[in-house]
Amino acid sequence: MLPKALTIAGSDSGGGAGIQADLKTFQELDTFGMSVITAVTAQNTEGVQGVYPVESEGIDQQITSVMDDIGADAVKTGMLFDKEIIGIVAEKSRYYKWPNLVVDPVMVSTSGSKLLKNEAIDALINELIPQAAIITPNIPEAKELTGLTIQTVDDRKNTVKEMYKMGASAVLLKGGHEKNKGKVVDLFYDGRTFHYLSVPEINTPHTHGTGCTYAAAITANLAKGLPLPEAVRKAKMFIHAAIMHGFSIGKGSGPTNHAALRLYPDTRVEMEVETE
Ligand SMILES: Nc1ncnc2c1ncn2[C@@H]1O[C@H](COP(=O)(O)OP(=O)(O)O)[C@@H](O)[C@H]1O
Numbered sequence: 001m002l003p004k005a006l007t008i009a010g011s012d013s014g015g016g017a018g019i020q021a022d023l024k025t026f027q028e029l030d031t032f033g034m035s036v037i038t039a040v041t042a043q044n045t046e047g048v049q050g051v052y053p054v055e056s057e058g059i060d061q062q063i064t065s066v067m068d069d070i071g072a073d074a075v076k077t078g079m080l081f082d083k084e085i086i087g088i089v090a091e092k093s094r095y096y097k098w099p100n101l102v103v104d105p106v107m108v109s110t111s112g113s114k115l116l117k118n119e120a121i122d123a124l125i126n127e128l129i130p131q132a133a134i135i136t137p138n139i140p141e142a143k144e145l146t147g148l149t150i151q152t153v154d155d156r157k158n159t160v161k162e163m164y165k166m167g168a169s170a171v172l173l174k175g176g177h178e179k180n181k182g183k184v185v186d187l188f189y190d191g192r193t194f195h196y197l198s199v200p201e202i203n204t205p206h207t208h209g210t211g212c213t214y215a216a217a218i219t220a221n222l223a224k225g226l227p228l229p230e231a232v233r234k235a236k237m238f239i240h241a242a243i244m245h246g247f248s249i250g251k252g253s254g255p256t257n258h259a260a261l262r263l264y265p266d267t268r269v270e271m272e273v274e275t276e
């Protein structure tokens with residue numbers, strides 16, 4: 001039987017991010033993907049043209065329908081949009097005792113559209129993050145969550161420590177928004193050790209959906225029973241290959257290639273991992 005992975009997120013009609021990216025990633029990583037849709041976005045490679053939240057009862061019922069019948073080995077959250085939706089998901093997480101909860105604190109799309117209301121950030125911090133096995137903020141999201149500035153390596157370390165105190169078992173600070181000297185560095189912290197995952201920067205505009213795909217790959221790896229650091233390391237290989245083979249569709253920022261490791265098995269990912 002396949003391990004079961006559930007995503008609770010927004011739909012991206014353009015297919016590069018959100019629910020669509022998550023399900024493609026689950027499939028590529030040999031897990032059975034299921035979905036709870038929190039909002040429908042009208043979206044393409046150029047940006048988000050509309051956001052249409054699903055009513056609370058519909059979200060509540062989708063989770064109940066999946067969990068009471070099928071269950072999940074790991075659960076990921078993406079776009080949650082408002083505090084009411086966060087409240088429902090947090091309550092369900094407590095009720096079903098999700099052990100492998102991956103919280104991607106999606107706030108704003110790279111194209112600049114708000115995917116989480118400002119007043120919902122406190123609910124994310126107080127209700128959902130404390131239940132997470134891992135949270136996966138990018139740098140702007142980490143600044144919003146902590147109020148800290150992030151410029152130096154020490155700032156990154158302080159920021160992950162601050163986020164760790166919010167109660168998740170681990171924190172992954174993604175570095176895609178602050179590349180440095182041709183390198184992109186993600187910082188993973190589990191309360192004891194800092195792991196720096198460093199890769200060469202890929203010069204491409206086709207990075208739509210990177211955050212969703214990365215968090216979905218971590219979720220699939222956790223569903224398969226991998227320990228957290230290994231789930232993250234393998235997910236990083238997956239997302240890096242997906243960006244390397246990202247492609248141009250539409251007029252804007254194209255999607256990553258979820259099938260990259262299958263279609264191009266010789267892809268070499270040059271990743272350095274340092275621990276401290
Ligand atoms: N140009 C790039 N080259 C290599 N890796 C990248 C690039 N852009 C983003 N990444 C990686 O993609 C993942 C998602 O990054 P990031 O852009 O920080 O988050 P988000 O997509 O949530 O905004 C991270 O592992 C980051 O290091």
Ligand SMILES: Cc1ncc(COP(=O)(O)OP(=O)(O)O)c(N)n1
Binds near residue numbers: 010
């Ligand atoms: C429906 C939906 N959810 C999340 C995102 C954000 O995707 P992400 O992978 O964090 O980054 P960008 O695609 O915005 O670069 C989204 N756009 N839509």
